[in-house]
Amino acid sequence: MLMPKPDQSVLERRDLIVNALRAIVEGEGVIAQEEQMRAYETDALTAYRQMPMIVVLPQTTKQVSEILTYCHAEGIKVVPRGAGTSLSGGALPLADAVLLGLGKFNRILDVDFENRAVVAQPGVTNLGITHAVEQEGFYYAPDPSSQIACTIGGNIAENSGGVHCLKYGLTTNNVLGIEMVTIQGEVIRIGGKHLDSEGYDLLGLMTGSEGLLGVVTEVTVRILKKPSTARAVLVGLASSEAAGACVAQVIGAGIIPGGMEMMDNPAVNAAEDFVGAGYPRDAAALLIVELDGPKVEVDYLIGRVREIAEANGATSLRVSENEEERNAFWAGRKSAFPAVGRIAADYMCMDGTIPRKMLPEILRRMSEMSIKHGLRVANVFHAGDGNLHPLILFDANQPGQLEAAEAFGGDILKACVELGGVLTGEHGVGVEKRDLMGEMFTRVDLDQQQRVKCAFDPKGLLNPGKVFPQLHRCAELGRMRVHEGQLPFPDIPRF
Amino acid sequence: MSSTIKPIDEAQVLDAVVWAIKAEAPLDIVSTGSKRDLGRPFQAEHTLDLSGLSGVNFYEPEELVLSAKPATPVSQIEGLLAAKKQMLAFEPMNLGPIFGQPADRGTIGGVFACNLSGPRRIKAGAARDHLLGFNAVSGRGDPFKSGGRVVKNVTGYDLSKLITGSFGTLAVMTELTFKVLPAPEKTYTVLVAGLDDATATAAMSRAMNSAHEVAGAAHLPADIAVASVVPYVNDAGCAITALRLEGFGPSVEQRCRELREELAGFGSLEELHSRNSAVFWHEVRDATYLAEPLNRVIWRLSVPPASGHAVVAMLSRDLDVHAFYDWSGGLIWLSLPPTRGADALAVRSAIAGFGGHATLVRAPANVRASVPVFQPQTGPMAALSGRVKDSFDPKRVLNPGRMRAGL
Numbered sequence: 001m002l003m004p005k006p007d008q009s010v011l012e013r014r015d016l017i018v019n020a021l022r023a024i025v026e027g028e029g030v031i032a033q034e035e036q037m038r039a040y041e042t043d044a045l046t047a048y049r050q051m052p053m054i055v056v057l058p059q060t061t062k063q064v065s066e067i068l069t070y071c072h073a074e075g076i077k078v079v080p081r082g083a084g085t086s087l088s089g090g091a092l093p094l095a096d097a098v099l100l101g102l103g104k105f106n107r108i109l110d111v112d113f114e115n116r117a118v119v120a121q122p123g124v125t126n127l128g129i130t131h132a133v134e135q136e137g138f139y140y141a142p143d144p145s146s147q148i149a150c151t152i153g154g155n156i157a158e159n160s161g162g163v164h165c166l167k168y169g170l171t172t173n174n175v176l177g178i179e180m181v182t183i184q185g186e187v188i189r190i191g192g193k194h195l196d197s198e199g200y201d202l203l204g205l206m207t208g209s210e211g212l213l214g215v216v217t218e219v220t221v222r223i224l225k226k227p228s229t230a231r232a233v234l235v236g237l238a239s240s241e242a243a244g245a246c247v248a249q250v251i252g253a254g255i256i257p258g259g260m261e262m263m264d265n266p267a268v269n270a271a272e273d274f275v276g277a278g279y280p281r282d283a284a285a286l287l288i289v290e291l292d293g294p295k296v297e298v299d300y301l302i303g304r305v306r307e308i309a310e311a312n313g314a315t316s317l318r319v320s321e322n323e324e325e326r327n328a329f330w331a332g333r334k335s336a337f338p339a340v341g342r343i344a345a346d347y348m349c350m351d352g353t354i355p356r357k358m359l360p361e362i363l364r365r366m367s368e369m370s371i372k373h374g375l376r377v378a379n380v381f382h383a384g385d386g387n388l389h390p391l392i393l394f395d396a397n398q399p400g401q402l403e404a405a406e407a408f409g410g411d412i413l414k415a416c417v418e419l420g421g422v423l424t425g426e427h428g429v430g431v432e433k434r435d436l437m438g439e440m441f442t443r444v445d446l447d448q449q450q451r452v453k454c455a456f457d458p459k460g461l462l463n464p465g466k467v468f469p470q471l472h473r474c475a476e477l478g479r480m481r482v483h484e485g486q487l488p489f490p491d492i493p494r495f
Numbered sequence: 496m497s498s499t500i501k502p503i504d505e506a507q508v509l510d511a512v513v514w515a516i517k518a519e520a521p522l523d524i525v526s527t528g529s530k531r532d533l534g535r536p537f538q539a540e541h542t543l544d545l546s547g548l549s550g551v552n553f554y555e556p557e558e559l560v561l562s563a564k565p566a567t568p569v570s571q572i573e574g575l576l577a578a579k580k581q582m583l584a585f586e587p588m589n590l591g592p593i594f595g596q597p598a599d600r601g602t603i604g605g606v607f608a609c610n611l612s613g614p615r616r617i618k619a620g621a622a623r624d625h626l627l628g629f630n631a632v633s634g635r636g637d638p639f640k641s642g643g644r645v646v647k648n649v650t651g652y653d654l655s656k657l658i659t660g661s662f663g664t665l666a667v668m669t670e671l672t673f674k675v676l677p678a679p680e681k682t683y684t685v686l687v688a689g690l691d692d693a694t695a696t697a698a699m700s701r702a703m704n705s706a707h708e709v710a711g712a713a714h715l716p717a718d719i720a721v722a723s724v725v726p727y728v729n730d731a732g733c734a735i736t737a738l739r740l741e742g743f744g745p746s747v748e749q750r751c752r753e754l755r756e757e758l759a760g761f762g763s764l765e766e767l768h769s770r771n772s773a774v775f776w777h778e779v780r781d782a783t784y785l786a787e788p789l790n791r792v793i794w795r796l797s798v799p800p801a802s803g804h805a806v807v808a809m810l811s812r813d814l815d816v817h818a819f820y821d822w823s824g825g826l827i828w829l830s831l832p833p834t835r836g837a838d839a840l841a842v843r844s845a846i847a848g849f850g851g852h853a854t855l856v857r858a859p860a861n862v863r864a865s866v867p868v869f870q871p872q873t874g875p876m877a878a879l880s881g882r883v884k885d886s887f888d889p890k891r892v893l894n895p896g897r898m899r900a901g902l
């Protein structure tokens with residue numbers, strides 16, 4: 001993975017920079033010792049590692065602003081970091097960059113039930129928000145599997161999703177406002193407890209911008225009342241086609257389940273070995289359909305889902321009768337990653353999205369690829385919204401296997417794009433999918449995105465080397481293309 | 496000499512924009528013009544008429560996705576969706592009534608360009624939450640695309656959000672792909688009679704904070720309720736607070752019973768069933784109550800839901816205000832007598848302490864030219880918005896000044 005070349009003139013000034021940062025953040029908030037920085041050298045995409053130049057852990061927006069003002073003036077790169085659970089290398093350090101950790105921004109600032117909003121600092125964990133409101137029966141809906149660890153700031157940067165996003169939306173649909181600091185050190189507040197933006201939707205733009213546009217220092221999210229009932233249906237099916245048909249027919253019947261997940265046979269067996277959730281080991285595909293809402297509605301919809309499953313030849317079907325059973329149904333799905341981790345030395349988790357109807361086709365293609373690359377694959381899907389998480393099994397100690405796994409992953413994502421989908425559904429581009437961006441976008445598409453980056457960060461100092469396969473100078477991107485020829489459109493009707 | 500350019504496909508849109516860049520001739524982008532009176536008036540000698548770019552590219556009900564060209568009438572799309580028991584969940588507003596124009600002239604491009612969402616906004620999100628991807632021509636004369644046709648997508652910046660609500664000032668959309676959702680089988684509306692604005696806010700908050708999945712929460716003070724055509728609302732002789740419940744039949748009935756119990760202490764209760772509910776929520780969506788008299792100015796304010804009533808109370812002290820609330824109190828529609836400044840200072844200082852923004856939706860062109868139509872931005876935020884505009888349209892050829900001077 002080619003990263004931007006370290007700037008020698010910055011590296012030479014390292015001691016000066018450490019001192020300047022210590023003048024802003026006192027004591028242990030600046031880390032310059034290699035052994036203490038090691039905890040920051042990678043995120044959850046552990047195949048890539050890089051020691052940062054310096055780590056700084058500010059506690060106030062003012063400090064963030066001073067750090068960024070200084071770095072901007074001095075031409076020093078900055079990599080923001082939350083909990084470091086990114087699966088795409090979004091928080092991967094650079095050798096000549098300051099790693100800006102937001103872990104000390106860990107307070108809930110305001111719980112406002114009247115407006116159904118929580119204001120939190122960005123280092124609060126996703127689950128921390130729910131914990132702050134659950135005594136009143138509320139929760140924060142987007143629920144990435146990493147929710148005990150990942151931060152709300154990281155969620156905004158990645159526009160993270162979870163099992164319940166099918167019905168309740170992704171991070172972007174649940175954020176009301178932010179405070180952010182630009183690389184120039186300016187503090188900007190966008191949105192608040194009201195809805196919709198007053199000008200360009202910069203909140204929507206910031207969400208999912210992977211730390212390239214600004215550092216988020218405060219977050220306002222909306223909270224929801226917990227549904228009074230939730231029940232899950234566990235359906236075993238004889239083929240992925242039958243599972244795909246089931247998913248399509250549930251949606252076609254006008255039902256939007258709280259969650260609709262699918263696992264293929266290898267994933268089912270890995271999960272069963274690991275937690276013994278009672279999954280049918282012989283099922284070619286397993287669906288977990290969760291219905292939530294008022295009890296009458298849930299009971300009624302369970303009946304309709306059951307009919308659809310049976311019409312598609314369900315080989316097994318169980319409905320949860322209590323919370324314990326419902327949690328047991330989920331236990332296997334929720335531990336799918338570690339479960340697969342046990343049956344292989346290493347695994348790589350992919351994250352493409354396809355139109356739902358392409359589920360059987362992508363599975364067929366994946367089994368072909370599995371033979372071609374000589375590696376096994378287990379699949380878990382957010383089936384309701386077509387988001388795939390193929391887990392490629394390999395052994396990094398075997399020469400060539402890491403490369404084969406990467407090639408396999410690349411092939412899967414290219415197939416996703418070919419089938420009308422996208423490279424990443426919720427984990428972000430980061431460094432991992434950076435060089436595949438050309439599969440989905442033309443040079444012109446990417447240039448326009450980079451111009452937006454230039455509007456925020458003209459010197460390209462914030463998290464460079466992520467998302468975009470090629471870096472262009474803003475001056476170059478700003479130049480207008482010369483349009484040749486005489487005044488065009490003689491053929492367009494004019495009045 | 497002024498002219499109207501009427502392309503029929505993306506290639507011709509591109510030619511037109513490239514010409515405008517070379518000729519340094521700003522374009523006024525329209526299709527049916529149903530929203531032409533919305534926004535700041537600006538000078539553009541040439542009109543880019545997109546009405547030739549109309550039609551549905553694909554509609555896949557089981558995938559919950561529809562793709563159309565910008566000038567496709569919203570009514571056509573809603574017709575297609577209704578035939579498959581689906582809908583645009585954000586309930587695009589119809590500006591016809593308050594602009595004194597025929598209803599249902601809106602196009603899908605206009606809906607997304609203005610990001611106007613109706614009562615279901617509080618549950619289903621805004622227009623911006625439904626646009627999955629688009630193709631467009633930027634003010635640099637570059638055809639580009641962003642997003643795709645799937646909901647789960649974080650590949651690159653989410654320009655669909657940025658383009659929605661940008662009033663044609665960043666790029667000319669030539670194709671839009673958006674999410675659609677199942678339409679409810681049944682809709683009931685619980686009505687509470689006779690609440691003052693503050694108590695109504697508390698009642699709406701109680702309903703919103705319940706697990707009953709309220710999909711619309713509006714309050715009409717007595718002077719507004721009489722303007723409704725719906726029985727029970729117009730003949731109540733007092734203020735009406737309305738809460739919408741929708742979904743599968745048995746669920747709606749059950750939630751309706753439970754919500755009535757929950758709200759019993761607030762006042763006398765009534766309920767509307769599916770047909771009357773539909774009429775009522777269209778009125779709220781389109782703010783028809785404020786349409787007459789046509790010479791009054793109309794503001795649309797978005798504030799924290801619990802503060803809406805305080806904003807109106809503050810304004811009512813000195814001004815002749817007609818107002819009603821949607822979004823559980825967070826959206827205020829209000830009309831004021833015509834004045835040269837549309838009382839913009841009073842309106843904006845009333846919300847200043849609470850947070851939020853105010854848009855001058857209806858006023859004569861000369862008023863909209865002198866008063867900021869959208870909430871003014873200052874300092875770093877204004878500068879950043881300017882740089883974002885530069886990144887798409889450095890020569891200011893696309894609707895320049897429609898949102899604010901210089902943008």
Ligand SMILES: Cc1cc2nc3c(=O)[nH]c(=O)nc-3n(C[C@H](O)[C@H](O)[C@H](O)COP(=O)(O)OP(=O)(O)OC[C@H]3O[C@@H](n4cnc5c(N)ncnc54)[C@H](O)[C@@H]3O)c2cc1C
Binds near residue numbers: 043151216
């Ligand atoms: C076991 C496991 C399960 C997971 N499951 C899911 C899942 O179900 N759904 C899902 O969507 N993701 C999932 N993830 C991915 C990951 O948890 C999310 O992307 C999460 O949002 C990252 O948050 P973080 O705090 O760890 O951010 P980090 O990893 O520290 O950073 C991620 C990116 O955000 C930027 N960033 C962080 N904080 C800020 C800030 N305050 N301001 C600006 N930029 C910032 C960083 O620069 C980086 O680009 C999973 C990860 C793991 C390890």
